[in-house]
Amino acid sequence: xxxSEKVSNKLNELLEKTYDAEKGYRxxxxxxxxxxxxxxxxxxxxxxxxxxxxxKTEISSFGQLPEKGGSVKGSIHRTWMNLTSSLxxxxxxxxxxxVARGEKKTVEEYNExxxxxxxxxxxxxxxxxxxxxxxxxxxxxxxxxxxELVS
Numbered sequence: 001x002x003x004s005e006k007v008s009n010k011l012n013e014l015l016e017k018t019y020d021a022e023k024g025y026r027x028x029x030x031x032x033x034x035x036x037x038x039x040x041x042x043x044x045x046x047x048x049x050x051x052x053x054x055x056k057t058e059i060s061s062f063g064q065l066p067e068k069g070g071s072v073k074g075s076i077h078r079t080w081m082n083l084t085s086s087l088x089x090x091x092x093x094x095x096x097x098x099v100a101r102g103e104k105k106t107v108e109e110y111n112e113x114x115x116x117x118x119x120x121x122x123x124x125x126x127x128x129x130x131x132x133x134x135x136x137x138x139x140x141x142x143x144x145x146x147x148e149l150v151s
Contacts, residue, residue: 008064010113015055015067022048028095037092051132096147103140
């Protein structure tokens with residue numbers, strides 16, 4: 001496997017997760033009534049949409065084809081979000097918990113790629129992934145603050 005193929009495969013994995021996160025945030029946005037939380041989720045939908053385009057551009061720069069959809073795992077997580085929200089008396093809190101849980105896993109995946117010893121990422125890729133990871137981490141902190149307010 002060529003170097004550019006290894007990097008693009010890792011980026012495609014992140015792209016798939018980005019599609020999943022965008023869909024998950026859209027679901028969470030639809031499930032809540034609180035205008036502030038609804039706005040927060042909507043902003044994350046747009047953020048993930050933008051992240052997806054950035055990742056597609058980076059993947060294309062390696063001469064590879066970007067993925068076109070989310071994962072089965074992401075679909076299962078959204079189904080779980082639907083189920084748990086229907087069982088919860090505090091939908092906002094439950095959606096925020098699920099979002100934070102998914103985002104923590106995403107940060108771990110970004111860190112795995114950023115700290116991978118198999119290859120050295122090009123500086124443009126490293127900067128892109130670091131910026132996106134940091135934004136996701138900031139989203140986790142905001143979600144925690146909202147969760148404290150609604151619990």
